[in-house]
Each structure stands twice: as C-alpha cells, then as structure tokens.
Amino acid sequence: xxxxxxxxxxxxxxxxxxxxxxxxxxxxxxxxxxxxxxxxxxxxxxxxxxxxxxxxxxxxxxxxxxxxxxxxxxxxxxxxxxxxxxxxxxxxxxxxxxxxxxxxxxxxxxxxxxxxxxxxxxxxxxxxxxxxxxxxxxxxxxxxxxxxxxxxxxxxxxxxxxxxxxxxxxxxxxxxxxxxxxxxxxxxxxxxxxxxxxxxxxxxxxxxxxxxxxxxxxxxxxxxxxxxxxxxxxxxxxxxxxxxxxxxxxxxxxxxxxxxxxxxxxxxxxxxxxxxxxxxxxxxxxxxxxxxxxxxxxxxxxxxxxxxxxxxxxxxxxxxxxxxxxxxxxx
Amino acid sequence: xxxxxxxxxxxxxxxxxxxxxxxxxxxxxxxxxxxxxxxxxxxxxxxxxxxxxxxxxxxxxxxxxxxxxxxxxxxxxxxxxxxxxxxxxxxxxxxxxxxxxxxxxxxxxxxxxxxxxxxxxxxxxxxxxxxxxxxxxxxxxxxxxxxxxxxxxxxxxxxxxxxxxxxxxxxxxxxxxxxxxxxxxxxxxxxxxxxxxxxxxxxxxxxxxxxxxxxxxxxxxxxxxxxxxxxxxxxxxxxxxxxxxxxxxxxxxxxxxxxxxxxxxxxxxxxxxxxxxxxxxxxxxxxxxxxxxxxxxxxxxxxxxxxxxxxxxxxxxxxxxxxxxxxxxxxxxxxxxxxxxxxxx
Numbered sequence: 001x002x003x004x005x006x007x008x009x010x011x012x013x014x015x016x017x018x019x020x021x022x023x024x025x026x027x028x029x030x031x032x033x034x035x036x037x038x039x040x041x042x043x044x045x046x047x048x049x050x051x052x053x054x055x056x057x058x059x060x061x062x063x064x065x066x067x068x069x070x071x072x073x074x075x076x077x078x079x080x081x082x083x084x085x086x087x088x089x090x091x092x093x094x095x096x097x098x099x100x101x102x103x104x105x106x107x108x109x110x111x112x113x114x115x116x117x118x119x120x121x122x123x124x125x126x127x128x129x130x131x132x133x134x135x136x137x138x139x140x141x142x143x144x145x146x147x148x149x150x151x152x153x154x155x156x157x158x159x160x161x162x163x164x165x166x167x168x169x170x171x172x173x174x175x176x177x178x179x180x181x182x183x184x185x186x187x188x189x190x191x192x193x194x195x196x197x198x199x200x201x202x203x204x205x206x207x208x209x210x211x212x213x214x215x216x217x218x219x220x221x222x223x224x225x226x227x228x229x230x231x232x233x234x235x236x237x238x239x240x241x242x243x244x245x246x247x248x249x250x251x252x253x254x255x256x257x258x259x260x261x262x263x264x265x266x267x268x269x270x271x272x273x274x275x276x277x278x279x280x281x282x283x284x285x286x287x288x289x290x291x292x293x294x295x296x297x298x299x300x301x302x303x304x305x306x307x308x309x310x311x312x313x314x315x316x317x318x319x320x321x322x323x324x325x326x327x328x329x330x331x
Numbered sequence: 332x333x334x335x336x337x338x339x340x341x342x343x344x345x346x347x348x349x350x351x352x353x354x355x356x357x358x359x360x361x362x363x364x365x366x367x368x369x370x371x372x373x374x375x376x377x378x379x380x381x382x383x384x385x386x387x388x389x390x391x392x393x394x395x396x397x398x399x400x401x402x403x404x405x406x407x408x409x410x411x412x413x414x415x416x417x418x419x420x421x422x423x424x425x426x427x428x429x430x431x432x433x434x435x436x437x438x439x440x441x442x443x444x445x446x447x448x449x450x451x452x453x454x455x456x457x458x459x460x461x462x463x464x465x466x467x468x469x470x471x472x473x474x475x476x477x478x479x480x481x482x483x484x485x486x487x488x489x490x491x492x493x494x495x496x497x498x499x500x501x502x503x504x505x506x507x508x509x510x511x512x513x514x515x516x517x518x519x520x521x522x523x524x525x526x527x528x529x530x531x532x533x534x535x536x537x538x539x540x541x542x543x544x545x546x547x548x549x550x551x552x553x554x555x556x557x558x559x560x561x562x563x564x565x566x567x568x569x570x571x572x573x574x575x576x577x578x579x580x581x582x583x584x585x586x587x588x589x590x591x592x593x594x595x596x597x598x599x600x601x602x603x604x605x606x607x608x609x610x611x612x613x614x615x616x617x618x619x620x621x622x623x624x625x626x627x628x629x630x631x632x633x634x635x636x637x638x639x640x641x642x643x644x645x646x647x648x649x650x651x652x653x654x655x656x657x658x659x660x661x662x663x664x665x666x667x668x669x670x671x672x673x674x675x676x
Contacts, residue, residue, distance in 0.1 A: 062480070063515045066481070066515070067480060070485045093477070107674070
C-alpha cells in the first residue's frame with residue numbers, strides 16, 4: 001500500500017524505523033529530545049525510544065560529531081543531527097579528518113558508519129549564516145557518502161541504505177521541502193545510493209539536479225514545454241556515489257546537458273559531473289554543458305536581494321535556452 | 332622513587348579537599364612480582380624501541396615524521412597497566428609508547444613505521460596512525476584534540492550498550508588549548524561517561540613552553556569547571572601513575588564518571604626528529620631533566636623485590652624482540668599498489 005506523508009514526516013519515520021530495527025542506532029543533536037527538533041524531525045522519538053537513545057546535546061558540534069565517530073568505531077551506528085548545515089563548519093575536523101579516514105588509514109580495522117543529518121538552503125530569510133548549501137565540500141573528501149533526497153519516498157528509502165552503509169554519510173535535507181507531500185510505499189525497500197532516477201522524460205536537453213533543485217528543474221521544464229523545448233530531468237539522489245552512467249545515457253539521446261544546484265556555481269559539484277560527461281561522452285554533446293548554480297556571494301537577507309543570487313527555476317530555464325543557442329550565455 | 336605520600340594529589344572536583352589531599356599509592360605490597368616485571372619490560376621496551384627507531388630513521392629505513400616518547404614511559408605504562416586488556420586507549424602523534432604499553436606487537440608496529448604490508452594498517456597509517464583493535468588500541472589522532480573525541484565516543488558506546496569497559500584518552504599539554512578539550516570534558520561529565528583523560532604534561536607543545544600557553548601551571552584544576560575529579564600525578568613515577576589510574580578507572584567503571592589526570596613529565600627529545608631544539612631550550616635543561624629517569628626510579632623502587640639479574644634478563648630479551656621486529660619489517664614487502672585504492676568511497 002502507499003500513503004501520503006510530508007517530507008519531514010518521512011525523515012521522522014525513517015529515523016524511528018532505524019531505531020526500532022537496530023539497537024546500535026541512536027541519535028544525537030540539539031533540541032531533538034523532548035522538544036522534538038526545531039523542524040519536528042524527531043518529534044515523539046525520545047518518548048518512544050528513551051532519552052538515552054535520542055540524546056540532547058550541548059551546543060558543541062565538534063564533540064557531537066567526534067563522539068559520533070568514536071561511538072561508531074566501537075560498533076554503534078549513530079545518527080547525528082546538525083541543526084543547520086552552516087553549523088557543520090564547527091565540526092568539520094570530526095568529519096573530514098576522522099570519520100572520512102578511519103576505515104582507510106586503519107587498514108579496515110576501524111569503520112565509522114554514521115549518518116550526519118542536516119538541513120540547509122535558502123528561501124526562508126535566515127541570512128548568510130543559516131541558509132547555505134554546502135554539499136560540494138564533502139565530495140572533495142574521499143570517504144564520505146553524500147545523499148540529498150527530493151521526495152518523501154526517497155527520504156525513507158535512501159535513509160535505510162545510509163544507516164546500513166559502513167561509511168559515514170552526509171544526509172542533506174532542504175528545509176523548504178519539509179512541508180511538501182508525497183506518496184510513500186509501505187513497506188518500502190531500501191533505495192541504493194548511487195542510483196539516480198529520471199523524473200521527467202524529454203528529448204532536447206537533459207537537466208541533472210538534486211534535492212530542491214529537482215523540483216525547480218521540473219517547473220522550468222513545464223515552462224519550456226510551452227516554448228516547444230522538451231526537457232529531461234534527472235534526480236541524482238546521491239552525489240557520492242554519483243550515477244554518472246544515467247546522465248551519460250540521457251545525454252546520448254538529448255545531446256545537451258545542464259546541471260542545476262542551489263550550491264554556489266563556482267567550485268560546485270556541477271563542474272565535477274560536467275567534467276565526467278565531457279571526458280566520457282564528448283562525442284554525444286552538441287554544445288558545451290552548462291552549470292546553473294547560485295551566484296558567488298554570501299546569502300543576503302532581503303527578499304529582493306536573495307532572489308538575485310540564488311539558483312531558481314528561472315536560471316535553470318535560461319541555462320537550457322543558452323545551451324540550445326536560443327539566447328546568449330551570460331554568467 | 333615515590334615516597335608514597337606526595338606523588339598523587341586530588342586537586343579538584345567532587346570530593347576534592349580544600350587543600351591538596353594526597354592519596355597513598357597502592358604500595359608495592361599490593362603489586363605482584365609478575366606485574367612489576369611486566370611494567371619494567373614495557374618501559375624498557377618503549378625506551379629502546381624509540382632509540383632504535385630513531386637510529387633506523389636516520390639511516391633511511393623508515394620515513395616521515397617521527398615523534399619520540401622517550402622520558403614519558405612511566406605515563407604510558409603506568410596508565411595501561413591499570414587497565415583491563417579489553418579497555419580501550421586513544422592516543423596522539425606521540426603514540427608508539429602507548430601502543431606498546433597497551434600490548435600491541437612490536438613487529439606490526441615496526442612494519443607500519445616502515446610502510447610495509449605487514450604493518451597494523453597495511454602501510455596506510457604510519458607512525459602517527461597505528462591501530463590495533465585486537466589490543467584495544469583504537470589508535471592515534473595527530474589532530475590535536477582527536478584523541479579526546481574518539482575516547483569520549485568510545486565511552487558513549489560503552490554507556491549505551493551497558494558495556495563495563497573504560498576508555499582512556501592520552502593527550503599532551505598542547506591539547507588543552509583546543510576547544511574540543513572543553514567540549515569533550517563537559518560532555519563526558521554531564522553524561523558521566525566511563526573515560527579517563529590523561530594529560531601528559533611534558534612541558535612543551537612543540538617549542539612552546541606550557542607556561543607560555545596558560546597562566547596556571549596545573550591543568551588538572553580545570554576539571555573543577557566541569558564538576559569532574561582532577562588529579563595531578565608525578566609522571567616520572569610509574570607506580571604513582573599506576574595507582575592514580577587504578578583509582579580513576581575504578582571510579583569510571585563504577586559509574587562515577589570521568590577523571591582528568593595530569594601526569595607531569597618531561598619530553599626528552601625534540602617535538603619531532605630533526606626539530607631545532609636549540610632555538611627554544613638549552614641542552615643543560617634537557618640533561619638535567621634526563622637525570623630523573625623513570626626507569627631508574629623504578630629500578631630503585633623495586634630493588635628489594637626484583638633482582639638486578641632478573642631485570643638484566645628482561646632487558647636482553649627486549650633487545651632481541653626489538654631486533655626481531657626490525658628484521659620482520661625489513662623483510663616484509665611493501666603494500667601492493669592495488670591496496671591504495673581500497674577502503675574508501
């Protein structure tokens with residue numbers, strides 16, 4: 001059977017199922033216990049599973065993430081919630097220097113299976129230090145999986161695979177999606193990491209995206225359809241591992257590629273994907289692939305300023321037209 | 332040697348006296364000959380291992396950064412001798428001694444330093460990343476503060492799974508300047524985690540003297556800020572370290588929470604091999620400090636119990652073991668290039 005849930009309900013259910021299925025799973029974070037999480041992502045979990053397994057933390061990201069690594073190497077499977085993705089900067093040492101490297105540098109004696117759950121993104125006027133989209137940082141550190149679901153079903157299916165993985169996982173949610181709704185199969189099989197999905201079939205241009213940008217790509221595709229342009233939209237679902245084959249297959253039919261993400265365009269992961277496609281599928285391309293990402297500024301507060309610099313459906317549509325040579329490319 | 336009264340002081344935390352209370356170490360009487368012999372064997376082995384490795388490094392047999400723990404053998408061995416074999420230890424860049432004291436074997440340690448396939452980590456770790464889970468040596472973190480993170484997390488795992496094991500974090504005095512020192516001590520205290528934080532106060536963080544980094548010469552009183560027990564111990568005196576650790580471990584195992592144990596010692600060698608020591612400390616200072624040798628102190632402490640012939644036999648056996656470890660590393664093949672791409676995402 002299937003039923004409709006919101007994105008944040010799916011996050012909550014995914015964690016509840018992980019706690020119920022495996023005694024080694026526990027959650028750490030700020031305001032996640034009785035309070036239920038500032039976005040209600042852990043509501044009711046402390047009551048159901050106990051405060052020792054749904055542990056409220058002092059505001060101390062470095063020790064929270066580091067204790068997660070230490071518990072993981074001793075056999076636990078922690079879920080660590082970083083309230084805002086911006087705050088992950090305070091705990092980067094634990095992720096980059098410890099979690100990511102334990103298994104490799106110990107010759108596989110230590111493993112750090114942990115899910116680092118966090119949320120980010122713009123659109124709620126939280127300003128420069130509560131709105132960033134920073135997943136690209138983690139692609140550059142070998143040893144970390146990076147997952148960004150776009151719909152409730154994927155939240156649950158990808159979470160199952162993330163908890164089961166014997167490597168640390170960055171599980172990144174966009175808070176603008178929390179109240180969106182979607183159908184979820186029950187029971188639901190795990191969705192393997194590294195398997196993208198085609199959200200919309202098209203013939204002229206492939207748009208590969210992730211998270212909230214998938215929804216914006218679909219909005220752009222509907223607009224472009226009215227202009228007679230047929231857009232295929234791929235939801236990558238995870239960035240490490242990344243389903244490059246799915247993108248190559250799509251590009252072999254459309255011969256055009258736009259990669260869209262809310263992360264800053266400069267140095268963003270779109271460059272990585274495009275580089276792979278150029279290297280492995282150059283002959284299929286009819287035009288240079290383009291990136292649709294946010295402008296390289298901190299995120300401003302005022303509505304009128306934020307919309308100027310954040311990648312949205314209008315930028316994605318423009319990049320598609322640029323790709324097809326209908327308008328001139330501009331940064 | 333320790334006079335049995337002044338080597339250990341409880342300076343802060345619950346139950347701390349107004350003025351420094353002295354604990355009487357579990358005297359020699361409570362320690363078996365076998366334990367004393369083992370303590371000597373480990374201290375001597377660490378001392379000689381560091382000497383031999385340094386020599387081999389200069390000869391080019393091993394490469395990369397090398398941080399000698401000479402002079403700090405009393406802390407490594409005193410702490411580890413007070414643990415059960417399945418208790419776990421985390422360490423720092425200066426960790427050869429901790430690995431040996433926790434029971435890791437010399438051959439695979441040496442091979443790891445040589446970057447060989449038979450090393451504990453298959454040559455992926457090196458001198459600063461030895462791990463031997465079979466011996467409860469969860470490993471080193473040369474990121475200052477990493478040792479506290481891993482030990483606190485291990486203690487959390489024990490707490491969650493109702494496991495009676497205890498975690499010990501070794502760190503240097505330089506680590507107490509890190510924010511993570513504060514974070515992890517507070518976390519361990521509020522959750523009453525079974526962990527002992529051992530600060531090897533060897534007087535230097537690389538070239539910086541401890542007094543340049545903190546106005547209070549003692550680190551243990553910081554425990555007071557976390558409602559934790561803080562203890563200062565003479566780190567040259569292995570028996571005092573052993574006694575102080577015994578008490579801290581018993582407290583942790585019984586649910587009494589963490590202890591901050593500061594062991595005062597002196598770093599005999601430079602920060603690393605090749606360090607420009609002359610820029611920050613006079614040779615005479617080092618020579619003076621080296622006259623107070625933890626091995627000599629131990630020898631005189633046990634002179635009535637263990638014969639010098641017996642100790643000489645132990646020394647000879649340790650020399651053979653170290654030579655065998657070097658030969659093992661020497662004849663071991665380097666790792667196959669394929670393994671470079673295994674074990675990550």
